[in-house]
Amino acid sequence: MSKKHEKKEVMDDTLVAEKKTSKKKHFVDTTGNHAKSLDEVNGSILVPQHAGYFRTLLAYTGPGALIAVGYMDPGNWITSIAGGAQYKYALISVILLSSLIAMLLQAMSARLGIVTGKDLAQMTRERTSRGMGIFLWIITELAIMATDVAEIIGSGIALELLFGFPLIVGLIITAFDVLLLLVLMKMGFRKIEAIVATLVAVILFVFLYEVILAQPNVPQIFAGFVPHPGQLLTHKPMLYLALGIVGATVMPHDLYLGSSISQTRALDRDDHDSVKKAIRFTVADSNIQLTIAFVVNCLLLILGAALFYGTNSELGRFVDLFNALSNSKIVGAIASPLLSMLFAIALLASGQSSTITGTLAGQIIMEGFIHLRIPLWAQRLLTRLMSITPVLIFAFIYHGNEAKIENLLTLSQVFLSVALPFAMVPLVLFTSNKELMGDFRNKTWVKWTAWLVTVVLIILNLWLIAGVFTG
Numbered sequence: 494m495s496k497k498h499e500k501k502e503v504m505d506d507t508l509v510a511e512k513k514t515s516k517k518k519h520f521v522d523t524t525g526n527h528a529k530s531l532d533e534v535n536g537s538i539l540v541p542q543h544a545g546y547f548r549t550l551l552a553y554t555g556p557g558a559l560i561a562v563g564y565m566d567p568g569n570w571i572t573s574i575a576g577g578a579q580y581k582y583a584l585i586s587v588i589l590l591s592s593l594i595a596m597l598l599q600a601m602s603a604r605l606g607i608v609t610g611k612d613l614a615q616m617t618r619e620r621t622s623r624g625m626g627i628f629l630w631i632i633t634e635l636a637i638m639a640t641d642v643a644e645i646i647g648s649g650i651a652l653e654l655l656f657g658f659p660l661i662v663g664l665i666i667t668a669f670d671v672l673l674l675l676v677l678m679k680m681g682f683r684k685i686e687a688i689v690a691t692l693v694a695v696i697l698f699v700f701l702y703e704v705i706l707a708q709p710n711v712p713q714i715f716a717g718f719v720p721h722p723g724q725l726l727t728h729k730p731m732l733y734l735a736l737g738i739v740g741a742t743v744m745p746h747d748l749y750l751g752s753s754i755s756q757t758r759a760l761d762r763d764d765h766d767s768v769k770k771a772i773r774f775t776v777a778d779s780n781i782q783l784t785i786a787f788v789v790n791c792l793l794l795i796l797g798a799a800l801f802y803g804t805n806s807e808l809g810r811f812v813d814l815f816n817a818l819s820n821s822k823i824v825g826a827i828a829s830p831l832l833s834m835l836f837a838i839a840l841l842a843s844g845q846s847s848t849i850t851g852t853l854a855g856q857i858i859m860e861g862f863i864h865l866r867i868p869l870w871a872q873r874l875l876t877r878l879m880s881i882t883p884v885l886i887f888a889f890i891y892h893g894n895e896a897k898i899e900n901l902l903t904l905s906q907v908f909l910s911v912a913l914p915f916a917m918v919p920l921v922l923f924t925s926n927k928e929l930m931g932d933f934r935n936k937t938w939v940k941w942t943a944w945l946v947t948v949v950l951i952i953l954n955l956w957l958i959a960g961v962f963t964g
Contacts, residue, residue: 528864530612530753530857534682539759540771553774555686556754557782558693559850560599563747564592564786565696566640566847567647567811567840572737573790574814577797578804580731582717585794587735589718591742592787594946598743598917599783600776601924601935601943602751607771608933609923610762612753614861616929617919629915630862636745636912637855638883639905644851645884646898648844650811654837660898664888668881670848677849682757685849692846697785699839700792703818706827707799714795726956736910736953742790744909745916746854751779752920753857765932772933811840852877911954917947 529535540552576584606612611619614633618626648670649663658666677685725732755775761767801817818836821828855877859865865875884901891898921943925935935943 528615528860529610530606530615530756530861531853533678534754534757536756536759537682538757540774549770550774550777553758553771554778554781555683555690556603556751556757556775557778557780558686558690559754559853560747560751560779561782561786562689562693562843562846562850563640563744563750564595564742564783565693565789565843566744567643567843569738569742569790570647570793570811570814570840570843571643572734573793574797574801576734576738577794577799578801579734581798581802582713582794583721583724584731584735584738585714585717585791586720587738588742588787588790588794590720591739592783592790594739595743595747595786596780596783597939597943597946598748598920599751599779601920601939602748603755603775603779604772604930604933605920605924606752606755607760607768607775608762608930610756612756612857612861613749613916613920613923614752614858616752616861616923618862618864620923621919626862629919630858632912632915633745633749633858633862634879636909636916637851637858638879639908639912640744640746640847640851640854641881642884642901642905644844644847645881646901647811647840648848651837651841651844654812654815655834655841661888664885667844667848668877668885670845673849682754689846689849692842693782693785693789695842696839697789697792699835700789700796703832703835704792704796704799706832707796709795709799714791732953732956733907737907738790739910739913739950742786743913745912746851746858748916748920749857749861750850750854754853768933855879910950914947914951914954917943917950921947 538552538555541549544552573588576587602613605616609616614630617629621629645664645667648667649658649660652658652663652666653660677688725735755771758771758775760771815833815836818832819828819830859875887901888898921935921940923929925940927934
């Protein structure tokens, strides 16, 4: 028998043993340093050892799709379409810069998980004081809740538009979609990746089709990629919306998620070449999927600009967008009920795919920060309920006032921008640490670029908060 076959059999046997162990294990390991992130799927997917580039990339493809959906969730829809409707193509440069920042941060996040075998939440809790750890956990949980605001409201409204359910009923239905994740986890992590990738494809093709019909001004689109920072700083409503786009595009929970699901591929961390290969292909997968997310967000803003810029239509709500797409007085000859239904289908796909990844991120954060010791199914249910309870309470209070409920969306995205540095600072510190990362620590240009981005974002947030309190 060849050495290649012997090695494969050893890996297969090891994987089978790990799977059997995880099946017997009904509780999260809370012993601290030896706990695995998302233990039931950690290292559960084999990758070819001597295959060509594209076959190997295919084996690593999947986690990037789960990351990317966080960058095109319903929160992006409101901020990006509103940005196009109000300022035409001026804010498309913000989407470009946000996407580049996202690629940089997600690459760092994946590298942290692959090299150390720990996710960002575990590493943060291990290397901070108890008080600071609790503070960062609270901020992160609030960020998860802010993320769920957009996902739950988006899914609930999509169900209302497609099937006529009252909004509160749609919200309650989405509260239990965590049960879908429990079923999918039993089917294997690759199934989850495939389902999410399919939902992403639905979103992409729906908006590509609608933008083609809208016939936007292509030269003006390319001109919009040139940033105008002076205009942002002197126009606070534009700055508010720009930060909403940043918060919707670069999401804190995705940094925790990326550091965890990068560990789903089987890996020998004692082998330098194996770690280097895993980083290379995981980052490639992440960048490809985030490029797709960038295209989707651009399509959203272009659609808003091409159809609604200069009109008197009110577009602050999903229902308004749905109705506008079938109103020839607003969008012209391309208006049709089909466009509206495609919009609602894409909204539901976006909300559900984001819900899956948001629930996984909630589990990672709960395990990493407070070492919760309960059955895994109960842990997922608890993290989901913690996130959606404030949304449901708000929905009951303002029952019948959908405009008030949807106003939470932009505010939630701005809060994500405010919360982002609390995840970015530990990530940059850890991935720049030679003791932790060895040869895989951040290169000098990566480290200083990441610090520059973090400082600029903090300054912009302080500028925004000061503007809010001073009126």
